[in-house]
Amino acid sequence: MDAPGKTKRKQLIIAVGGFSAFIILMMGGMWLSDPNRGKPTPLEIQQEQSQEVMRDFTARSSGSVSAEETWIALSEKRLKELQTENKILRDRLEEIARMVGNQGANSAIQGTPVTSAGLPATSLPPAPIPVAQPAPIPGQNQEQPTGEITQQFVNRSLPPPPAQNPGAYGGTQAVNQDGQPISRIQVISLTDDTAQGQGDGNKKAKNVSHYLPTGAFSTAVLLSGMDAPTGGQAMSNPVPVLLRLMDAGQLPNFWNSDVDNCHVTGAAHGDISSERAHIRLETLTCVLVNGDIIEERVQGYVAGEDGKAGLRGRLVSKxxxxxxxxxxxxxxxxxxxxISQQYQQVSTSALGNVTTIDPNKTVQxxxxxxxxxxxEKIADYYIARANEMYPIIEVDANRIGEIILLGGTEFGKNLIGNTRERKE
Known part of the structure; x- marks a missing residue:
């Protein structure tokens, strides 16, 4: 019979061995049943993506590759492509140069004329007749933008052609004093100085005789009174008004314009906070001494006697x-x-309170x-009418104010001396 200590040691060894075997079996089962078995780990995937970026420069940046590294890689790839294209173009140019040199040598042997570019003259089309550039007009801008090429189809005298040199197809070719061929391309400015001068002349200058500038003002009298509404659709549906100008318009720098006795129509609406009627100008109408009528849209407003925008009036609210x-x-x-509740009787029953009318006082x-x-209906009616009514600003006729223009107005006809009354 074993000692108690040996028995306890054996039990401990058996327990540890059984637990270890269980752990090994569990790990083996998990390894066999792992769905990702045989697939790369996340670390391997990151390393593979990094190598893919370095190999193919077109992969998108991931968590392991920054945007700067991707941009550098793409730039290196583009640089290599450009170097390859440049090498191909350089080889082609060298090949073309060799071919041109060989053709030039053959043409020299055969007696065919060769141009300064090294190409046979027989391969060139007939050159057009050169057109000389017209002489600039004194006092105008002489600068011409570079690179603008056009053809002039204007009949103008041409200077004598330069010295001619026999060329291909039995034609002639212009040459300079050194015997070098002159280019057939004539560079002419698209913005010709003469055309610029004509464009400036066509623009009609503004003059006080037919134009009222911004800031011009004149004294006016209100011919029609008004009840300017202050609410509802007062801004979108204003009240029409009529004014007459009492003196010549006052222009900047103490100039005057003969607009006296002309009529101005406007649109007015009231402002309940300031108790003023604001008038927006619409149309200015004048009749000249020869019967011609001027009718133009104007932009401006009317100032009252106190110099403030709008005419002060009486606030009326009904x-x-x-x-x-x-x-x-x-x-x-x-x-x-x-009173009707006094003729009612309240009785209490198992079903609750029941209200009845006294049979003897039914009529009352x-x-x-x-x-x-x-x-109650009448009270509701008066409330509805009160909601439809808005305060108004009453302004009487014959009030004096100042019309002030906020925009220039072109009449197209001379006003100076032509708007006064005809003298019999």
Whole structure:
């Protein structure tokens, strides 16, 4: 029989061995049943993507490759492509140069004329007749933009042609004093100085005789009174007004314009906060001494006697009377309702409170209820009318103000001395 210590040691060894075997079996089962077995690990995937970027420079940057590294890699790839293209173009140019040299040598042997570029003259098309550039006009800009090439189809005298040199196809070729051929391309400015001068002349200059500039003003009298609304659609549907100019227009630098007695139409709306009627100018109308009519749109406003924008008027509001009538009708409706409740009886039963009308006072109860309901409807009517009414600004006729232009106006006809009354 073993000692207790040996028995305990054996049990411990058996337990440890069994636990170790269980762990080994569990890990083996997990390894065999792993769905990602045989696939690369995340670290290997990152390394593979990094190598893919370095090999193929077209892969997108991942977490392991920064945007700067990707940009550098793409730049290196593009640089290599450009170097390859440059090498191919350089080889082709060298080949073309050799071919041109061989053709030049053959042409020299055969007696065929050769141009300065090394090409046989027989391969060139007939040269056009050169057109000389016209002489610049004194006092105008002489600069011409480079690279602008055009053809002039204008009949103008041509200078004598330069010295000619026999060329291909039995034609002639222009040469300079040194015997070198002159280029057939004539560079002429698209913005010709003469055309510029004509364009400036066609632009009509502004003059006080037919133009009113911004900031011009004149004294005017209000011919039509107005009740300018202050709410609702007052801005979109203003009140029309008519004004007459009382003196010549005052222009900048103390100039005048003969617009006296001309008429100006405008559109007005009220401002309840300032109690003023603001007038926006619309049309200026004048009749000349010869009967011609000038009718032009103008931009501006009217200032009052105090120099502020708009004409001060009287604020009139009729909502108060409507509200007072509604209040009285509501009080009467409440009294009728309270009177009708006096003819009602309240009885309590198992089903709750039951309200009934005293049979002996049915007529009185009906009259009180009907009167209360009718007065309530009247109160609602007065409230609705009060909501439809807006305060107005009353402005009488013959008020004096100043019209001020906020934009220039072109008349197209001379106003100076032509708007005064005809003298018999």
């Amino acid at each position: 909502q108060g009377s409507m509200i007072a009538k509604s209040l009285l009708a509501g009080i009467a409706s409440g009294m009728g309702s309270s 109860a009906g009259l009180a209820t009907g009167t209360g309901n009718a007065l």
